[in-house]
Amino acid sequence: MEMKLELIVVPVSDVDRAKAFYAEKAGFTVDVDFSAGEDFRVVQLTPPGSACSIALMKNKETAGAVQGLHLVVTDIEAVRAELVQRGLAVSEVFHHEAGGPVPGHDAEERDYANFASFSDPDGNGWLLQQVRRGGGAA
Incomplete structure (x- = not known):
């Protein structure tokens, strides 16, 4: 299937x-x-x-309800810079550790570890997620 x-x-x-x-x-x-x-x-x-x-x-009642949509990118800095140049408010790059989100890149630059976020005008939330599929450390 x-x-x-x-x-x-x-x-x-x-x-x-x-x-x-x-x-x-x-x-x-x-x-x-x-x-x-x-x-x-x-x-x-x-x-x-x-x-x-x-x-x-x-749908005014549920506008902004969608959260966590991921846009997978191979170069998070380049994509973030292009979006900022277009006038989009994008967070700085962050990664997660045991205590939660931490500013900056993952020290090992692992795939699936680096993120940046933005929201549309209604508050629907998006994440850029860097995945090089073999280009970064596993």
């Missing part, structure tokens, strides 16, 4: 504002922006290089 996760619904309070954020600041590609009357609109965007897209869903 094969299953592919290809779409995640992200609840937002303002679809136009969210579309602009994801396209202009996060650099996602707008795949679809389709309306069928005032009550139905589909806006689908895809992060660069991703097989999984997001669909923006207007």
